[in-house]
Amino acid sequence: MSKETVIQLKDVGFSYYTENEDGSLNTDTDVTMKHSEKRMALDGVTLDIERGSFVAVVGSNGSGKSTLAKHLNALLLPVSGEVLVCGMSTADPENTWEIRRRCGMVFQNPDNQLVSSVVEDDVAFGPENLGVEPSEIRRRVDESLKAVGMYEFRKKGPHLLSGGQKQRVAIAGVLAMQPECIVFDEPTAMLDPSGRAEILKIIRGLHGQGKTVVLITHFMEEAAQADRIIVMDQGRPILDESPDKLFAHAEKLHSLNLQMPFGASMANKLAARGVALPEGIITSERLAECLCG
Amino acid sequence: MRIEVRDLGYIYSEGMPFESVALEGVSFTVESGEFAAVIGHTGSGKSTLLMHLNGLMKPTHGCVLADGIDINEKTKEAREARRKVGLVFQYPEYQLFEETVLKDVCFGPKNYGFSPEECEAKAISALKLVGIDPDVKGSVSPFELSGGEKRRVAIAGVLAMDPQVLILDEPTAGLDPKGHQDILDMVKKIHTDRNLTILLVSHNMDDAARLADRILVLDKGHLAMDGTPQEVFSHYDELHSIGLSTPSASELLHLLKQKGLNVNPNIFDEDEAAEEIVRALNNK
């Protein structure tokens, strides 16, 4: 394991149908989704995530991307293979809490992940569980709320906030645990365009400050902001590229029901019509520069 | 069915110190068989407007007419008119409750007093329309379906009441790109197959431009714009000033125009936009 690697998956396999041999590690209880087919949700996944990187995981529904996310902080444990977070195996119950502290997670539904009826108490929930000193919790809560621009809402009730604001509080709750890595499991799926933009801006900011970010999404425009995109299909990573290279696989992405970002798709259309363009165009802004530069 | 909204106003908690205006002076008409898209920010009054269209909320001012009948009257005709305005809420799958898919879809027609045979016939036809095979899935519990299927069944539950107007509040919310496309194709199919009047609430300008013949723009409880996609999306600055945008193709063309390329920015289709760019580049 190289020094830079934060998360390492070695040939990880997982199925919601397999009973775990060790009764204490019952991984099946949290599954609300019913799979119609008896196949592996993860089928031999091997990959490394480097410290400070911004990795997007995309794929259509049922491709295994959310299952993968839940393996990164021991919410699910692999049936075969091994997941190492900062060198610690998720299979060892001794490591569970340290892994969850180091690798925080933000979920899809903004309502169902906030615990307290007061914003700042919710943000304090994580550090309280870790047994952090009260004065230190106070400091972290204020700092985290400021980092996501929700400090002035600290005394409010979550039910008075918009979806985007609730997600920002959820992010602050994770930040207060001072993780090295944050996994975002489709954080924008239930938000409107402005909420989506808010959250993405924060995610980019966190990456800029050196946090390792794993973003699970089905929006290609969002994935395009990462520096590495992993495309999942049937429990396996089938493409693993930087965005500028990935969108050259237009046909393949199309066959997986994944949408190209508008800029990339437009660039392809123009190239097909004989316009000379450099490779790796993703955004409309870049495309406009190339056309008018 | 023709929907006419006349000077509609709604004030939350009227007369209380915290009263707030949700809608004010909204007037428009959607003709029978028209496909209209309603766009606007969260909190622009879209949901409040929709709930007025089938009488779930009563206006504090103005009225809603369906084929000339005021739907808030206490007459039999008004109740019948309300039934003909089908409303599909956001995340409609959360309304499923019956033991089987077929029973759930029958719930609407049953409430309106149709016989069991009629209910079943309507349910089967509605399920077919949304692309769910009633023979395969009809006797399955709705809770065992996939997310996309649940949503289709919920939409069938509204279609089974034989509405002449179908209102959909962001029917693609939370779906992946494939599910998103499938639902919109289905809406398009319902529109042509049954010749329904459709009102679609959407955050996606590309969808609105592609599907609708008519766009209604709401802002802070007012009807800010009303016209064909061509007309509405040519108001680039106005849309941006209320926090909305034009379709992606048009956004790109505007960007190119700002950078000095002589293009017509009011094109919303990707292929047509590509042609336009090629044309402009050749004339440079």
Added chain:
Amino acid sequence: MAIKDITLGQYYPGDSVIHRLDPRTKLIGTVLFLVSLFVVKSFTGFLFCAICLGILVKLSGVPFKFMARGLKAVMFLIVFTAVINLFMTPGTPIWQFGILKIAREGIYRAVFMAIRLVMLIFGSSLLTLTTKPVAMTDGMERLFRPLAKLGLPSHELAMMMTIALRFIPTLLDETDKIMKAQTARGADFESGNLRERAKGLIPLLVPLFVSAFRIAADLAMAMEARCYRGGDGRTRMNGMAFTRLDRIAAVLIVLYFAAVIAIGRLPLF
């Protein structure tokens, strides 16, 4: 939204001396005040209790009108108790109509019970009006913690209350949405006899339970992801500490209770 109009049990934001007291002080103080209302045997005693309560209400800055609104919800109970006492107390009859008779003692008892109930409600609503639900939950958790040795799961109970407080608005919203969606499908929640109405609730209750289970599953996972593992080893951001204010309050509470007992021993009306 009739539910939101009830002020009983609501929090009234403020920064008064009463608001600033430790929730534990307020909890114990309230319990002692309620007990004192049963120790008192005379109107003079009640007058003393009422004066003390009045001073506390004044200190709290909660408008009297706002508190009185809380009474509305339980007005029926007060009137009912008073009427029962009025007619059922044996003694010297001063008015009689058929089997209905009112005794002198009855009037005395009815007024007495009504005053006691009103003061009970004012006293307990002063607690809820000046203490945030979250602080109250924390306070109870702390107070009951010693009972953990006897098997009382004080932390778990407090956590359950916290979650309930958090999700009550969410579930109310959810109820409203489902009701609207079913109404749009022609469901009728308002007419019919009792049986029909009960049956009519199924389209509302089933989706509501499904929602509640989904919330529970999501929340459990989110809590685990944030390292929740029960009360052991947990710290709290808002550590509770008795201040000088609480010490003063404690002395006053003791003095008050002593005074009530003393008044009870005097032969007063």
